[in-house]
Amino acid sequence: MREQHLRPSPISATVDFEADGVQHGFLRLPYSRDDSAWGSVMIPITVVKNGVGPTALFTGGNHGDEYEGPIALFDLARRLDAAEVQGRVIIVPAMNYPAFRDATRTSPIDKGNMNRSFPGRPDGTVTEKIADYFQRVLLPLADIVLDFHSGGKTLDFLPFCAAHILHDKEQEASAFDFVKAFGAPFSMKMLEIDAVGMYDTAAEEMGKIFITTELGGGGSATAKSAAIAKRGAMNVLRRAGIIKGAIDAQPTQWLDMPSGDCFAFAEDGGLVEFLVDLGEAVEPGSVIARIHPTSRTGAEPIDVHAKMAGMLVARHFPGLIKAGDCCAVLAVAV
Numbered sequence: 001m002r003e004q005h006l007r008p009s010p011i012s013a014t015v016d017f018e019a020d021g022v023q024h025g026f027l028r029l030p031y032s033r034d035d036s037a038w039g040s041v042m043i044p045i046t047v048v049k050n051g052v053g054p055t056a057l058f059t060g061g062n063h064g065d066e067y068e069g070p071i072a073l074f075d076l077a078r079r080l081d082a083a084e085v086q087g088r089v090i091i092v093p094a095m096n097y098p099a100f101r102d103a104t105r106t107s108p109i110d111k112g113n114m115n116r117s118f119p120g121r122p123d124g125t126v127t128e129k130i131a132d133y134f135q136r137v138l139l140p141l142a143d144i145v146l147d148f149h150s151g152g153k154t155l156d157f158l159p160f161c162a163a164h165i166l167h168d169k170e171q172e173a174s175a176f177d178f179v180k181a182f183g184a185p186f187s188m189k190m191l192e193i194d195a196v197g198m199y200d201t202a203a204e205e206m207g208k209i210f211i212t213t214e215l216g217g218g219g220s221a222t223a224k225s226a227a228i229a230k231r232g233a234m235n236v237l238r239r240a241g242i243i244k245g246a247i248d249a250q251p252t253q254w255l256d257m258p259s260g261d262c263f264a265f266a267e268d269g270g271l272v273e274f275l276v277d278l279g280e281a282v283e284p285g286s287v288i289a290r291i292h293p294t295s296r297t298g299a300e301p302i303d304v305h306a307k308m309a310g311m312l313v314a315r316h317f318p319g320l321i322k323a324g325d326c327c328a329v330l331a332v333a334v
Contacts, residue, residue, distance in 0.1 A: 009122050011133040015047045017090070017141060022082050023047045027092075029129055031109070041098060041126060046077035046091040053087025054240050057142035058233060060092070062114050062149060062199060064099025064106070068215040069148025072229035087242040090138060095199075096127065103219075105152050116197040135202055144178060144209045144240050147199055148229060151217020155326065156317040158278050159215045159228050160186035160255065164195075166204060174209045181239035182211065182232040183250035186313070188331065191257035211236070218317045254334035261307035264328040268302045270294050272321040274328075278313065282306040288328045291321060306330060 014025035027043040058076070060069020073093035080089060094100035096114040098107045106113045112127025120131025139145070151157045161182040163175035179187045190212070195201045203210040213232070216225040231250070237243040266272070271292040276282055283306065290301040310330035321327060 006132075006136075007122050009133045009136060010129055011137075013045065013137075015045060017047055017088070018049075019047075020049050020051070020082065022080070024077065027130075027133065029126065029133075031126060041130075043095070043097040043130070044074075044077075044093060046080075047088065048080045048082050048085050048091075049088040050082045050085040051087070053085075054143040054242060055088040055090065055141050056237060056240055056242055057090045057138055057145045058092070058148075058236075059095050059146070059199075060148040061094030061096055061100040062147055063152055064094070064096050064102060064104050065152040065219050066148070066150040066217075067219075067221040068150050068213070068225050068229040070094050070100065071221055071226045072148065072233050075230060076233055084243055086244075087240070088141075089237065089242060090141065092138075095130065095134070097130075098126065105154075115199050118197050118199055118202040131199075134199065139203055139206055139208060142203070142208055144236065145203045145211070146178075146182075146233065146236050147210070147212045148215070149212055150215045150221070150225065151314065151317060153219035154217075154317055155314050156217035156278065157214035157314045158186050158311075159213075159225055160184050160188045160313070161211060161213050161232060162188035162190035163211050164190055164192070164200065164204065168207070171204070171207060171209065175211055178209055178211050178236055178239055180252065181235050181247050182213075183235050183248060184213065184215070184228055184232060184252060185250070187252045187254050188214075188313075189254070189256040189334070191259070191262060193260075193263065214314070217314075255311070255313065255331040256334050257329075257331050259308070262310070262330045263326060264288060264304050264306065264330070266291060266304065266316070266321045266323055266325045266327045268293070269320075269322045270302070271319060272316055272327065273301070274315055276312045276328075278315060280312055281310070282312060282330065283309050288312065289315075291327075294320075304328065308332075
């Protein structure tokens with residue numbers, strides 16, 4: 001069980017979360033290191049507040065090599081006018097800022113995976129200290145949480161917005177209502193391989209409305225995927241009543257991940273050749289991909305089979321794969 005009396009967070013904010021107006025500032029985390037004895041990690045943050053209303057917490061860069069979120073949120077932080085807002089918007093474009101600066105999934109400082117570090121520790125590693133600040137300061141302020149993800153350097157996804165199946169069906173229904181409002185080309189009822197330590201779980205356990213995305217991948221963003229992220233963020237603010245105006249409704253295909261059979265993992269390493277592209281259908285037992293051994297010529301490839309019928313919604317990226325890597329993810333149309 002989490003300790004009841006933790007020391008204060010070492011992070012200090014240069015913004016006032018209760019003040020009206022637009023504030024651009026930092027979450028400053030002291031970090032003593034070889035090149036700066038009294039140095040700090042400076043995480044950019046924007047707070048836009050006007051009067052009384054709900055609070056939206058928008059985050060990107062939970063993993064540092066995923067770019068649609070940071071693109072959308074640095075843009076939103078620059079453009080959002082307090083006069084347009086009724087309530088509060090807290091924008092952190094790059095949660096794991098050291099990872100974002102280093103273009104890596106995990107922190108170059110402590111190898112911490114932000115999305116496996118919750119609830120964090122105020123006396124832990126740099127990543128754990130950031131997670132602790134979100135756990136104890138930012139998440140309690142929020143009513144709706146939108147955390148942007150994409151595939152990073154090692155996965156590529158169909159563009160979808162997602163929420164999780166929850167025990168609290170009222171909370172679940174609210175989350176899927178916001179997924180619909182986001183308006184991605186696909187909307188997912190999402191299953192996690194392991195939800196322990198996730199930002200998602202921390203928010204959901206507090207009763208917050210939590211939605212997330214997977215918007216492409218390959219360690220970059222496209223014009224299409226960035227546009228989906230920007231439009232979706234504004235739609236969520238409109239749905240929450242924080243910004244007035246009609247939702248920019250877009251058609252979406254609902255998908256479900258009903259079981260662990262959705263995931264296919266590589267049992268051998270090598271050169272991966274996909275026989276199915278994203279969005280295409282597969283049948284149980286069909287070959288999704290072949291893994292070609294690369295240590296010698298003439299060796300037979302190893303087939304990766306589908307365990308269920310469905311649509312290919314994510315695939316390994318780039319061309320070389322290791323044993324244990326997630327090779328493919330399937331979902332079924334609802």
